[in-house]
Amino acid sequence: MTTLMGFILNTIKPRVNDPANAKMWLPALLMQLRNDDGTPTLPIHAGRQDLGALTGTNGAFVADTFNSVYSIMNQVNTEPDPDAAFPLLTLPDVTLDGLQNMKPGNTNDRPVADGYIVDIDLAFGAYSAEVEGIPMPPLTFSGRYEIEQKLRVVATGAKETITGHGSFTVIVTDCKLVATAAAAITGSGADRVNTITVTALQIVGTVPNAPNLNFTQLTLDDDLPQKEEVMAAIQDALTDPQASGAFITAINGMLSSGANLESVNRLLSEKTSGVLDGIFGPVAAGALPVDGSEQKALTPVDQYMFDRVRLALADPASSWFLPLQLASSDDPVLEPYSNPQVDVPDQTIKGLAYTHIVLTDVLVSGASNANAPLDVTILATSSFSSRIALGSLPEGPTHSVPRQGGSVSMPVPPAPPVTFSAGFSLVQQGFKPVPLKGNIVATIANVFVPMTVTPTGADVDHLTITLSQVSADVSAAQISPTVSLDPPNGPLEQILNMLFAKPDVQQQILAALNTALAEQEGAISQQFTQIARSAILSQIGN
Amino acid sequence: MTADDNPLIDMIENILLTPSSDFYIATILHDPNGGALDPRTIDSVDLGTISLEGVQIGIVIRNLVVRGLSNVQVAFDSEGNPEISVDGDSVTFHAVLPNQQAGYTRPPDVPAVAAAHGDLDVTIAGQPMPPGTILLTISAVQDLKGVFTATEGAGGLSTVEITFTALSVGLDLAAGVMKITVDLATVFKETINHILNQPDMQASFLEKVNAQISSPDVLASLSQVATKARAALGTN
Numbered sequence: 001m002t003t004l005m006g007f008i009l010n011t012i013k014p015r016v017n018d019p020a021n022a023k024m025w026l027p028a029l030l031m032q033l034r035n036d037d038g039t040p041t042l043p044i045h046a047g048r049q050d051l052g053a054l055t056g057t058n059g060a061f062v063a064d065t066f067n068s069v070y071s072i073m074n075q076v077n078t079e080p081d082p083d084a085a086f087p088l089l090t091l092p093d094v095t096l097d098g099l100q101n102m103k104p105g106n107t108n109d110r111p112v113a114d115g116y117i118v119d120i121d122l123a124f125g126a127y128s129a130e131v132e133g134i135p136m137p138p139l140t141f142s143g144r145y146e147i148e149q150k151l152r153v154v155a156t157g158a159k160e161t162i163t164g165h166g167s168f169t170v171i172v173t174d175c176k177l178v179a180t181a182a183a184a185i186t187g188s189g190a191d192r193v194n195t196i197t198v199t200a201l202q203i204v205g206t207v208p209n210a211p212n213l214n215f216t217q218l219t220l221d222d223d224l225p226q227k228e229e230v231m232a233a234i235q236d237a238l239t240d241p242q243a244s245g246a247f248i249t250a251i252n253g254m255l256s257s258g259a260n261l262e263s264v265n266r267l268l269s270e271k272t273s274g275v276l277d278g279i280f281g282p283v284a285a286g287a288l289p290v291d292g293s294e295q296k297a298l299t300p301v302d303q304y305m306f307d308r309v310r311l312a313l314a315d316p317a318s319s320w321f322l323p324l325q326l327a328s329s330d331d332p333v334l335e336p337y338s339n340p341q342v343d344v345p346d347q348t349i350k351g352l353a354y355t356h357i358v359l360t361d362v363l364v365s366g367a368s369n370a371n372a373p374l375d376v377t378i379l380a381t382s383s384f385s386s387r388i389a390l391g392s393l394p395e396g397p398t399h400s401v402p403r404q405g406g407s408v409s410m411p412v413p414p415a416p417p418v419t420f421s422a423g424f425s426l427v428q429q430g431f432k433p434v435p436l437k438g439n440i441v442a443t444i445a446n447v448f449v450p451m452t453v454t455p456t457g458a459d460v461d462h463l464t465i466t467l468s469q470v471s472a473d474v475s476a477a478q479i480s481p482t483v484s485l486d487p488p489n490g491p492l493e494q495i496l497n498m499l500f501a502k503p504d505v506q507q508q509i510l511a512a513l514n515t516a517l518a519e520q521e522g523a524i525s526q527q528f529t530q531i532a533r534s535a536i537l538s539q540i541g542n
Numbered sequence: 543m544t545a546d547d548n549p550l551i552d553m554i555e556n557i558l559l560t561p562s563s564d565f566y567i568a569t570i571l572h573d574p575n576g577g578a579l580d581p582r583t584i585d586s587v588d589l590g591t592i593s594l595e596g597v598q599i600g601i602v603i604r605n606l607v608v609r610g611l612s613n614v615q616v617a618f619d620s621e622g623n624p625e626i627s628v629d630g631d632s633v634t635f636h637a638v639l640p641n642q643q644a645g646y647t648r649p650p651d652v653p654a655v656a657a658a659h660g661d662l663d664v665t666i667a668g669q670p671m672p673p674g675t676i677l678l679t680i681s682a683v684q685d686l687k688g689v690f691t692a693t694e695g696a697g698g699l700s701t702v703e704i705t706f707t708a709l710s711v712g713l714d715l716a717a718g719v720m721k722i723t724v725d726l727a728t729v730f731k732e733t734i735n736h737i738l739n740q741p742d743m744q745a746s747f748l749e750k751v752n753a754q755i756s757s758p759d760v761l762a763s764l765s766q767v768a769t770k771a772r773a774a775l776g777t778n
């Protein structure tokens with residue numbers, strides 16, 4: 001089963017990788033990153049980075065080369081300082097470019113006590129040249145370096161220092177960025193806030209002995225003797241795996257610096273709340289429902305999202321507003337709901353059999369006046385249930401809703417109560433079977449529709465909302481039927497009024513309607529699937 | 543209005559004719575609590591005084607308990623139509639005993655043969671005799687006739703009132719459907735039995751019984767029972 005977070009990640013991935021997606025394409029989003037002084041975050045600039053000593057054979061060779069150069073320059077016999085035999089590498093001023101040239105790949109999410117921990121692999125060099133006006137260099141680390149070697153004058157034991165300065169440009173390949181983020185809920189009850197925080201950004205190799213550093217530029221400013229040899233020694237030392245490791249450590253330090261993560265998280269938080277508000281409508285501070293123990297969410301993040309859904313279902317300003325969703329269903333049309341023929345099973349009422357009971361041209365109006373009360377809308381990990389009250393909301397403003405062949409205008413929600421009308425025919429069995437036909441209209445107050453809603457699918461394109469156990473409950477309803485016969489027959493109409501006023505007859509009619517509805521559950525589920533998909537897609541740029 | 547052009551009449555026929563219906567004729571006439579026709583206790587029937595060889599014999603029947611008169615079904619005319627007529631809100635039915643309709647099951651307290659028993663108070667020349675008993679059987683009823691109206695009560699149709707306005711038992715006495723047996727400690731016992739089984743005496747007896755069962759009290763009681771059964775018309 002896909003977790004909610006998995007669903008979100010799967011949904012986002014193709015969209016953040018789509019240059020045509022104006023809202024979610026990652027490189028464009030990354031270019032929007034700003035430092036707290038408002039300057040662009042990318043490319044990342046950093047000041048002095050101490051990479052430590054270059055050790056090993058290559059480091060020793062650099063030490064020897066510097067020692068030799070010093071000896072020549074100063075005509076004194078020196079040796080690498082036994083107390084600091086290896087050269088120290090420092091990067092006084094560096095730039096990390098090409099971070100926008102990234103594509104998310106594999107993701108992994110783990111439910112934890114307060115939400116989810118998410119790892120996202122981001123591949124570098126995903127694009128080339130320039131895409132949508134954004135330059136797409138490879139991951140490039142460049143800037144100034146200093147290599148300092150401590151020496152000891154052999155004769156006197158005096159300590160001396162020789163330093164080489166220069167510029168470098170290195171392209172980092174065979175690596176990916178692993179972003180670790182925590183989705184969590186802070187605060188409690190009505191004041192909960194959803195946060196997504198990137199906690200670490202780490203470059204790791206994708207093949208053995210990677211990442212690979214390719215120096216495309218290396219200069220030595222200092223006018224030193226044997227400059228060619230010095231440069232060669234430095235290049236050898238810097239491409240040594242030990243030095244490469246130090247470079248990557250420096251890069252990782254820059255990526256995971258407080259300032260960098262802060263700017264990433266600032267953008268993330270804006271975008272997340274923007275997307276959530278866009279999908280569900282904004283929620284005022286302190287307006288979230290306080291959850292009882294009946295709510296069974298996998299994580300607090302799931303519960304938070306569900307609570308946003310619950311609020312959205314009841315929010316007239318939200319595209320999830322339940323009456324609007326119901327009114328927007330156009331295949332089948334639910335407002336008004338019509339059914340050409342509903343067969344009601346034979347009835348035995350007070351010892352008399354009524355057969356061939358058929359309702360024709362059934363029309364139920366006002367059922368989109370639906371409210372899912374917060375306290376009975378309950379999350380059960382992978383599905384939720386509710387008991388929707390029909391005809392309980394006041395009439396709302398006029399909306400345009402889609403219909404096959406053109407949209408129509410109607411108040412959303414429609415004015416209560418729910419009304420029912422149908423033609424009917426039936427035969428009273430007995431000594432002489434009595435065929436009867438006419439019309440019945442009824443107003444229905446206090447009707448409820450319990451249902452279970454199960455969303456499934458790995459991403460929004462496969463999101464399927466399945467309604468099940470949808471059946472109107474009129475056990476507490478007030479149903480006022482009025483029967484008219486063709487031809488009119490006052491006393492008989494009154495008798496049939498009594499017949500249709502009987503709860504057991506109403507239950508049977510309802511059962512037949514519920515059966516008809518159940519047969520359309522698939523189509524209705526499909527409608528809600530489309531409505532939910534488009535509500536989400538409209539906020540994430542399709 | 544005839545049954546042909548008003549389905550309401552067909553429905554009333556169905557209601558009265560269908561054994562499973564709560565308003566089935568045998569059902570509304572039967573009330574184990576004694577509120578309807580079966581059983582029916584008649585407090586007293588004063589048969590008056592007969593003169594036998596110059597001796598005045600007074601006969602009064604008390605606590606006459608009649609059982610089995612609900613074992614009836616709607617009668618059919620020679621064309622096979624049920625004898626039910628509707629005039630406005632007034633319904634008249636004619637029924638016969640015994641009920642031979644398929645689907646009807648006689649309740650345990652309804653005897654196969656209608657019967658009555660009671661106490662007998664006899665005075666001879668003004669002198670009361672020791673108490674006696676009377677037993678009678680009715681093997682067939684040729685015409686049990688009832689008339690009722692269905693009218694709305696104050697609460698609309700859910701309070702529709704069934705009001706019986708007439709109820710009578712018609713017997714073919716000449717065919718000997720009624721048999722009366724008295725038991726009394728007197729030498730006049732056989733004579734009294736004989737007199738009471740004379741057709742004119744039985745007719746007089748029947749007339750007095752009919753007067754009792756069509757009394758306002760009995761009709762009101764029956765109406766009450768039937769009103770409870772009105773559910774068959776569609777109400778609760």
